[in-house]
Amino acid sequence: MHTPKHLRRPPHEYASVMLEVTKGCTHNKCLFCNLYQGVEFQPVPLEHVIEDLDEIASVERSPHRVLFVGGNPMGLPNARLVPLLELVREKLPSVSEVGGYLRTADVKLKSDADLAEMAAMGVTDVTLGTECGWDPALERMRKGHTAADILEQCPRLEAAGIKYSLFYLGGFAGAGKCEESARESAKVFSRLHPVRITIMTMTPYPGCKLREEVESGAFELAPESEVMRDVATFIANLSCDTLIVGSHDSNLFRIDGVLPRDREGIVATLEMRQRQTNDEALAPLRMRMLAM
Ligand code: SF4
Structure with a gap:
């Protein structure tokens, strides 16, 4: 496999x-992210993808789902993305689902016909690092999208038949x-229909710009109790039906459940931890x- 081990x-x-x-x-500007520092965005050469698919086909028994890996692989222009999806169909005929990361700003660059084509070619769902829905914080962290963008672009995915999972970053502001x-x-x-919302906690990982700002005093991290209050307030006020996945390693709490059924229990757990x-x-x- 050309695919590196630690992805x-x-x-x-x-x-x-x-x-x-x-x-x-393609963005690589979020202050809190150290995932792709020093890595220039580039598509993996097609021959490498083909070789990897051949190797997967030789070792995996009837896989049903493939994850396209990279910061925002689903943001590739369709002219590049669709041939990759065709290759998955050809080499791994048992696969019925393809997913991957997609930036909110990437959706903006795709037409409705592009999104429909992705869905028709097997992209069943994508994951968006929305992080937060409050513009001052999104701008401060150089996320590259606004709350209005989230509200405009996620329904376009829904209309195309592509499900989505979102990230919420406690302590982001x-x-x-x-x-x-x-x-x-x-x-x-609350105005969206995510399959799940994965909760993480804002962390100034080594090498990211946020770390420099925390160390210089330009940004003050929320204390852990405020992070827990943040997540509790977010979930208490969330009115969409979705899964909450809160067992990420960056969290100093463990919360998982289904909304609205488990709302009271999750909020009570966070209040107790706080x-x-x-x-x-x-x-x-x-x-x-x-590491993130
Ligand atoms: S958080 Fe996501 S969009 Fe932002 S720089 Fe990192 S990989 Fe790119």
């Missing part, structure tokens, strides 16, 4: 066959701003976390 994938893709079709991220950010984000996410949390003791732990 990032959303937690719910643990069982998917991973196929690297791009390297890097920084100290003292999480309550407002959580309430505004809940308003935005009361038990010693912010001062946990601050060094956050700074020791190494």
Whole structure:
């Protein structure tokens, strides 16, 4: 396999066959991200993809799902993406689902016909790093999309028949701003229909610009109790039916459940954790976390 061993994938893709079709991220500007530093975005050469597919076909018994790997592989122009999807069909005929990361800003660049073509070619669902629905924080972190973009682009995926999972990043707005950010984000996410929302916690990983800002004092991280309050407020105010996946390694809490059924239990768990949390003791732990 040309695909390197240590690749990032959303937690719910643990069982998917991973196929690297791009390297890097076309945006590569989010202050909190160190995934693709020094990596120039480029599609993986087609011959490498073909060789990897042949190898997968020789070792995997009837895989049903493939994950296209990279920062935003589903953002490739259809002229490049569709031949990759055709290759999956040809080499792995048992595969009925293809997923991968897609930026909100990428959806904007695709026409409705492009999205319909992706769905027809087997793209069943995508994962978007929305992170937050409050513009001041999105802008501050250079996410490259706005709340209005999220509200415009996710329904276009739905109309094309492509499901989506979203990320919400607790503590994204920084100290003292999480309550407002959580309430505004809940308003935005409530108008969507995500299959799941994966909860992570804002962490200044080594090498990312956010770390420099935290160390210089230009950005103040929300203390852990405020992060828990942020996530609790977000979920308490979220009115869409969805899965909450909150067992990511960056979280100093574990919450998983189905909304609305498990809302009260999740919020109660977070409130209990918040009361038990010693912010001062946990601050060094956050700074020791190494990888997204
Ligand atoms: S968070 Fe996602 S969009 Fe932002 S730089 Fe990292 S990979 Fe790219």
